[in-house]
Amino acid sequence: MTRDAFEALDRLAGGLGTALLAFATLTGWVVVGAACLIGIGLPMVQPMLSVTRSVAERERVRLGRWGEHVVSPYPAARPAKGWRTDPATLRDLIWLAVHGSFGLLLGLLGIALPVMGLRDASFPLWWHLLPDGETGSSLGIPVHTWPGVMAVSLSGFVWLAISMMCSRPIARLQSLPGRRLLTPHPSVDLSERVARLTATRAGALAAHAAELRRIERALHDGAQNRLLAVVVMATAAKRALERDPATIGPALDRVQIAAEQALAELRGVVRSILPPILENKGLAGALSALATGSPIPCDLSVGQLGHLPLSVEATAYFTVAEALTNAAKHSGATRLRAEVARHGEVLQIEVEDDGVGGAWERDGSGLAGIRRRVEAHDGSLTLTSPRGGPTRMKLELPCAS
Amino acid sequence: MRIVIAEDDALLREGLVMLLGGEGFEVVAAVSNPQEFLAAVARHSPDVAVVDVRMPPTHTDEGIKAAVEARRSHPGMGVLVLSAYVEQAFATELLADGARSVGYLLKERVGQFKEFLDALKRVASGGVAIDPEVIAQLFIRRRGPLDRLTPREREVLALMAEGLGNVVIAERLQITEGAVHKHISSIFGKLDLAPTDRVSRRVTAVLRYLEG
Numbered sequence: 001m002t003r004d005a006f007e008a009l010d011r012l013a014g015g016l017g018t019a020l021l022a023f024a025t026l027t028g029w030v031v032v033g034a035a036c037l038i039g040i041g042l043p044m045v046q047p048m049l050s051v052t053r054s055v056a057e058r059e060r061v062r063l064g065r066w067g068e069h070v071v072s073p074y075p076a077a078r079p080a081k082g083w084r085t086d087p088a089t090l091r092d093l094i095w096l097a098v099h100g101s102f103g104l105l106l107g108l109l110g111i112a113l114p115v116m117g118l119r120d121a122s123f124p125l126w127w128h129l130l131p132d133g134e135t136g137s138s139l140g141i142p143v144h145t146w147p148g149v150m151a152v153s154l155s156g157f158v159w160l161a162i163s164m165m166c167s168r169p170i171a172r173l174q175s176l177p178g179r180r181l182l183t184p185h186p187s188v189d190l191s192e193r194v195a196r197l198t199a200t201r202a203g204a205l206a207a208h209a210a211e212l213r214r215i216e217r218a219l220h221d222g223a224q225n226r227l228l229a230v231v232v233m234a235t236a237a238k239r240a241l242e243r244d245p246a247t248i249g250p251a252l253d254r255v256q257i258a259a260e261q262a263l264a265e266l267r268g269v270v271r272s273i274l275p276p277i278l279e280n281k282g283l284a285g286a287l288s289a290l291a292t293g294s295p296i297p298c299d300l301s302v303g304q305l306g307h308l309p310l311s312v313e314a315t316a317y318f319t320v321a322e323a324l325t326n327a328a329k330h331s332g333a334t335r336l337r338a339e340v341a342r343h344g345e346v347l348q349i350e351v352e353d354d355g356v357g358g359a360w361e362r363d364g365s366g367l368a369g370i371r372r373r374v375e376a377h378d379g380s381l382t383l384t385s386p387r388g389g390p391t392r393m394k395l396e397l398p399c400a401s
Numbered sequence: 402m403r404i405v406i407a408e409d410d411a412l413l414r415e416g417l418v419m420l421l422g423g424e425g426f427e428v429v430a431a432v433s434n435p436q437e438f439l440a441a442v443a444r445h446s447p448d449v450a451v452v453d454v455r456m457p458p459t460h461t462d463e464g465i466k467a468a469v470e471a472r473r474s475h476p477g478m479g480v481l482v483l484s485a486y487v488e489q490a491f492a493t494e495l496l497a498d499g500a501r502s503v504g505y506l507l508k509e510r511v512g513q514f515k516e517f518l519d520a521l522k523r524v525a526s527g528g529v530a531i532d533p534e535v536i537a538q539l540f541i542r543r544r545g546p547l548d549r550l551t552p553r554e555r556e557v558l559a560l561m562a563e564g565l566g567n568v569v570i571a572e573r574l575q576i577t578e579g580a581v582h583k584h585i586s587s588i589f590g591k592l593d594l595a596p597t598d599r600v601s602r603r604v605t606a607v608l609r610y611l612e613g
Contacts, residue, residue, distance in 0.1 A: 228508045233416045258416075
């Protein structure tokens with residue numbers, strides 16, 4: 001409950017930020033509108049549209065960070081068009097007006113409540129420091145006596161209680177316009193989806209090519225070189241046998257070492273392509289093996305998964321493996337929780353730690369590779385990791401089989 | 402014979418040192434990267450250098466570049482390049498300065514030790530050694546005019562391209578030296594190449610012809 005309330009407050013603060021930006025942009029539009037009336041504002045319209053779009057994009061990212069994945073209606077490659085022809089721009093503008101006004105008020109209210117609460121609740125501690133005649137509650141009601149002061153303190157706790165109860169609904173209400181208006185219009189959804197699928201498909205091919213390169217490199221630098229060493233050492237052993245059988249020992253030792261290394265390399269490569277444990281024990285068994293092997297204790301719960309395509313299982317497996325590895329490396333967590341469940345045609349995985357948070361996704365990191373893999377399946381991967389923790393990774397994979 | 406070995410894989414390097422050292426070669430240096438290789442060549446002036454194609458930093462063709470550079474600074478030295486897979490472009494690059502004292506072999510040829518030693522000695526004494534695999538690839542790519550050759554002539558051409566002399570070719574194909582000579586004249590005639598006895602010029606001619 002308390003944690004939820006703090007999370008909601010954090011969210012409201014972020015919302016207040018974009019609301020202030022929206023308000024500033026809105027003011028800009030009023031000025032440009034007025035300038036248009038006297039005929040000098042037109043050149044400013046296009047830059048203002050760009051600003052509007054970037055503010056809207058910031059809100060999309062913010063909502064995405066809170067697990068509400070808002071698909072941008074703009075494919076990356078499309079240049080900005082005038083609002084008359086693009087319904088998405090018009091929707092952005094409507095959102096700007098709502099978020100810059102009501103959203104701003106909601107944000108201020110959401111933040112003011114706990115501030116007032118804290119001020120009034122602690123009032124008895126510091127009211128006597130104020131000059132006479134200036135003392136009063138947050139609402140400006142003058143108070144000069146101890147009973148009055150205690151009443152103010154009591155009202156502070158009431159404010160705090162209200163804040164605890166209401167900050168979550170307020171935060172949701174504040175993000176409602178964004179969730180409704182910043183997504184693609186239902187009528188354009190299909191064509192946008194096709195565009196997105198095309199993009200993710202290209203991503204899948206790129207991921208595939210990168211994977212092939214990785215495998216080629218691993219095979220060449222690893223197993224192939226080891227086997228060549230086996231050949232060279234075996235030749236040396238053969239020659240030693242011909243010359244002086246007593247000297248064959250070291251050469252044979254090295255043949256064995258090189259052959260064992262070749263096997264180990266091959267095992268590693270095979271495991272990185274498709275972990276054999278997936279085939280043997282299924283996803284549930286493979287994940288439980290991962291959880292058991294995790295250096296940080298991990299509570300794993302796996303629901304009824306039914307039959308899943310192998311590619312989905314592999315992606316799920318690598319995602320959880322990456323999450324556990326990252327947690328062990330960076331989070332400083334003492335406990336991990338992983339939940340795997342299937343809801344109809346969607347496989348949902350959530351991994352959460354109690355660590356320090358602040359995780360982010362670098363280009364070329366393991367996580368970026370996982371994201372490409374997930375997107376290739378038309379799934380989504382959300383990472384929320386506020387500074388101070390906890391880090392939560394949520395994966396949704398379509399798994400129609 | 403004094404040898405410098407450049408190979409970045411430690412186990413493989415150790416293996417080569419052990420193998421060649423056991424055969425009575427004097428391995429004066431065994432290094433793991435192109436800079437150390439060039440330094441070792443400058444310091445020891447070996448008779449022959451054995452160089453791996455893939456070396457740090459990018460593990461693509463550093464070995465070839467280093468080999469070409471070493472050949473320029475030490476024209477008398479033989480350079481035998483070993484590669485985990487064949488790449489015709491590498492052979493071309495190596496032969497660009499003239500087909501003398503140079504070899505390009507698949508790494509696993511080390512296992513056929515007698516042939517490997519022959520190739521090494523040939524390279525050290527100014528000859529050429531090209532991997533049969535490279536020749537096979539070239540044959541696949543350049544069909545047309547080669548169709549005019551008889552199967553036997555194609556065999557002779559392939560062995561010639563590897564850098565082998567008439568005596569060895571005769572041995573391999575179990576025919577007389579005179580027969581080899583006749584085949585070669587016929588091949589040069591059919592491919593419009595001027596006949597010559599010099600091994601290296603034969604190889605250059607053959608490779609150049611095959612490259613088109």
